Amino acid sequence: MLKPAAIVGQVILYGAFAAVIGTFATWPKYQQIPSDVALIKLSISHLGERECRKRTPEELAKMPPNMRAPLDCPRERSDIRLEMDLDGEPIFRTVLHPTGLYKDGVSTVYKRFEVAAGSHRLTVRMDDNLDKPGFDYVKDEQITLAPAQVMVVDFNPDRGGLFFK
Amino acid sequence: MSFHTALRNGASSVFLRIEEALDVPFGGTDNPLRHLGAIGLYLLWIIVGTGLYLYAVLDTGIDAVYQSIGYLSLEQWYLGGVLRSLHRYAADGFMLVMMLHLFREWCYGRYHGFRLYSWMTGIPLIWLAYAAGIGGYWIVWDQLAQLSAIATAELLDWLPIFSEPSARNFMSPDSISDRFFTMLVFIHIGVPLLLILGLWAHVHRISHVDYLPSRRAMVATLAILIGLALLKPALSNPPANLATVPGALDFDWFLLFLHPLTDVSSPALVWSLLFGVTALLFALPLLPHPRPQPAAVVDPANCTGCDRCLADCPYAAIAMTQHSSRPGFRLAVVDADLCAGCGICAGSCPSSTPFRRREALVTGIDMPQQPVNALREQLEAALARLEGRTRIIIFACTRGAEAGPLAAVDTAVIGLICAGMLPPAFVEYALRGGADGVLVATCRSGGCEFRLGDLWTSQRLLGQREPHLRRTVPPSRLQLLAASAHDDRTLAEVLAEFRTRLEALPVASDRLPPYLRSASHHA
Numbered sequence: 153m154l155k156p157a158a159i160v161g162q163v164i165l166y167g168a169f170a171a172v173i174g175t176f177a178t179w180p181k182y183q184q185i186p187s188d189v190a191l192i193k194l195s196i197s198h199l200g201e202r203e204c205r206k207r208t209p210e211e212l213a214k215m216p217p218n219m220r221a222p223l224d225c226p227r228e229r230s231d232i233r234l235e236m237d238l239d240g241e242p243i244f245r246t247v248l249h250p251t252g253l254y255k256d257g258v259s260t261v262y263k264r265f266e267v268a269a270g271s272h273r274l275t276v277r278m279d280d281n282l283d284k285p286g287f288d289y290v291k292d293e294q295i296t297l298a299p300a301q302v303m304v305v306d307f308n309p310d311r312g313g314l315f316f317k
Numbered sequence: 318m319s320f321h322t323a324l325r326n327g328a329s330s331v332f333l334r335i336e337e338a339l340d341v342p343f344g345g346t347d348n349p350l351r352h353l354g355a356i357g358l359y360l361l362w363i364i365v366g367t368g369l370y371l372y373a374v375l376d377t378g379i380d381a382v383y384q385s386i387g388y389l390s391l392e393q394w395y396l397g398g399v400l401r402s403l404h405r406y407a408a409d410g411f412m413l414v415m416m417l418h419l420f421r422e423w424c425y426g427r428y429h430g431f432r433l434y435s436w437m438t439g440i441p442l443i444w445l446a447y448a449a450g451i452g453g454y455w456i457v458w459d460q461l462a463q464l465s466a467i468a469t470a471e472l473l474d475w476l477p478i479f480s481e482p483s484a485r486n487f488m489s490p491d492s493i494s495d496r497f498f499t500m501l502v503f504i505h506i507g508v509p510l511l512l513i514l515g516l517w518a519h520v521h522r523i524s525h526v527d528y529l530p531s532r533r534a535m536v537a538t539l540a541i542l543i544g545l546a547l548l549k550p551a552l553s554n555p556p557a558n559l560a561t562v563p564g565a566l567d568f569d570w571f572l573l574f575l576h577p578l579t580d581v582s583s584p585a586l587v588w589s590l591l592f593g594v595t596a597l598l599f600a601l602p603l604l605p606h607p608r609p610q611p612a613a614v615v616d617p618a619n620c621t622g623c624d625r626c627l628a629d630c631p632y633a634a635i636a637m638t639q640h641s642s643r644p645g646f647r648l649a650v651v652d653a654d655l656c657a658g659c660g661i662c663a664g665s666c667p668s669s670t671p672f673r674r675r676e677a678l679v680t681g682i683d684m685p686q687q688p689v690n691a692l693r694e695q696l697e698a699a700l701a702r703l704e705g706r707t708r709i710i711i712f713a714c715t716r717g718a719e720a721g722p723l724a725a726v727d728t729a730v731i732g733l734i735c736a737g738m739l740p741p742a743f744v745e746y747a748l749r750g751g752a753d754g755v756l757v758a759t760c761r762s763g764g765c766e767f768r769l770g771d772l773w774t775s776q777r778l779l780g781q782r783e784p785h786l787r788r789t790v791p792p793s794r795l796q797l798l799a800a801s802a803h804d805d806r807t808l809a810e811v812l813a814e815f816r817t818r819l820e821a822l823p824v825a826s827d828r829l830p831p832y833l834r835s836a837s838h839h840a
């Protein structure tokens with residue numbers, strides 16, 4: 153039989169074990185981002201352009217009939233240049249490289265920015281063909297961010313290129 | 318002494334002190350620190366059992382699941398809510414116990430030689446346990462799940478695994494599908510299954526595995542977890558909403574501490590830490606450490622194939638084959654890679670009895686570093702030397718309390734690799750050879766370096782295990798003591814009491830008839 157002192161000791165120690173578990177299973181609370189801050193997530197996945205050359209009629213004539221594609225396209229995709237400004241200040245500049253062994257895959261970026269809630273001017277520029285000068289896509293808009301809001305900057309050619317949501 | 322050795326020695330002496338302090342209220346059998354692996358397994362069974370219930374009743378679907386878990390906690394609190402809380406708290410406890418177990422094995426230097434396999438197979442279990450636990454929090458699909466899922470994806474994206482950032486899967490509420498949820502459940506069942514498989518491998522090379530803690534420890538553990546579940550039920554945070562950032566959340570620091578750590582440092586640092594610590598754990602056995610003890614050696618001529626060594630070896634190092642020279646008989650064989658060199662087998666072999674008349678005692682299975690024959694010679698020399706009113710022989714494990722200083726004209730001390738290597742017949746042999754009493758000192762219960770030495774010794778001497786001490790040996794002349802390296806004082810006190818008791822016995826009341834193997838041999 154256990155002595156009373158041993159029972160008391162065991163109860164205290166088992167209790168301490170439970171208390172440690174019960175406490176640190178929920179406490180202290182954790183808040184990742186202050187409550188007056190919003191998040192802008194830049195998340196784009198896009199195939200860069202490639203420079204195709206029109207084949208001349210002579211070239212085409214030399215090819216077997218079933219392979220006479222009018223355009224000669226390389227596999228390799230262009231890098232993508234991306235810029236993001238907040239309230240006129242540059243906050244992000246990058247050049248994305250295509251994935252894949254032959255550089256024929258999509259280029260992707262995922263990045264988040266903590267921004268004070270409120271009204272901001274957000275400008276995003278994207279150039280998906282570095283052989284041609286200038287940005288092919290620009291989105292420049294006054295946005296209002298609620299506290300804790302997550303706003304996504306994405307790209308979809310079917311939705312007119314860059315968009316905020 | 319290297320920095321690591323100094324650190325380990327410091328840590329082990331602190332840990333051992335705490336472990337021994339817990340012996341006071343718990344005793345060795347119930348002491349949780351002495352059975353951390355078993356408590357871990359027990360908690361795992363609680364997790365599996367409660368998990369099966371949750372799996373059976375939860376609506377699987379990304380919207381439905383939050384509601385149905387909430388229903389368990391709020392409406393069906395007395396059953397589903399308690400089981401949910403048990404599932405969570407047992408998981409937290411499992412992490413705590415696993416880390417303590419890891420720390421303890423490291424402290425005591427149990428990561429090389431015959432333990433290499435247990436150590437190496439233990440390390441991947443940590444990753445599996447965290448993967449299972451973190452995944453579990455996602456299933457609730459509350460804001461904590463959202464935070465953890467995104468933070469984990471961002472952390473994984475730092476590694477060159479995915480061609481597209483996996484965090485892109487969590488951009489907006491409509492990007493999460495029921496399929497994602499099905500995958501989650503699949504992972505949260507699959508990873509624990511892998512963990513169980515890994516655990517099976519982890520204990521594969523030891524025998525008589527401590528699969529479950531004592532009944533009392535199990536009841537108490539379950540009781541406090543249920544108490545915790547009732548006092549402080551596990552609840553969800555507000556539902557996930559990928560369009561907003563979670564606010565201040567109730568946070569599980571046992572399972573999810575990596576997220577805050579990443580936030581205050583960086584993915585690069587966290588991965589370096591995780592891979593660094595893992596590599597260190599794997600590399601630990603490469604550090605210089607004591608030479609392995611010589612392995613047990615079988616002598617076919619003296620092995621009858623009785624299986625006792627097979628039954629008693631703590632490290633599954635013994636197997637039986639056909640006897641080479643005796644048809645129809647079996648023969649023990651030792652796998653030297655697994656052998657701890659503890660001598661427990663020599664203590665179990667019926668051929669180890671000192672009463673055999675042969676000049677040299679050759680037993681079935683023996684230790685090159687302390688053969689049974691040498692033990693008998695040591696004992697016979699001591700018996701011939703001892704004088705005084707009460708002559709006592711002490712057989713003591715050299716890892717336990719320091720018995721050497723107790724040697725005197727009337728007291729002889731014979732140190733053993735492990736108390737388990739003492740063939741019980743040696744006690745009778747000592748008494749019939751002139752000793753008035755025999756004291757056998759093992760380590761504390763549950764504190765044997767070789768896991769089972771203290772248990773087998775006491776069971777053999779109390780007649781509960783083969784080979785047993787013959788019942789004709791008067792119990793009054795045998796003193797068993799479980800004493801650790803910190804218990805020198807206790808050993809001295811118990812010896813003094815034992816002597817007083819022996820002196821109080823009526824003269825020759827219970828003496829065994831003297832036995833002299835061959836008077837000529839030590840005349």
Ligand code: HEM
Pocket residue numbers: 353354355357358415418419422427428432435436437438439440442443446516519520523525526527528598766768
């Ligand atoms: C996932 C949780 C774990 C559980 C449930 C567990 C369970 C166990 C059990 C039941 C034993 C047998 C104890 C005995 O019968 O004496 C054991 C032994 C052992 N474990 Fe674990 N283990 C876990 C993780 C680990 C980890 C992470 C390590 C270290 C990397 C580790 C290292 C060892 C060693 C070295 C032994 C051998 C002890 C000896 O030979 O005396 N274990 N474990």
Ligand code: SF4
Pocket residue numbers: 612613629630631632633634635651655656657658659660661662663
């Ligand atoms: S010495 Fe110990 S580990 Fe080796 S075979 Fe004998 S009982 Fe097993």
Ligand code: SF4
Pocket residue numbers: 615619620621622623624625626627648649665666667668681682
């Ligand atoms: S205990 Fe001795 S006799 Fe029995 S199998 Fe082992 S070595 Fe052989």
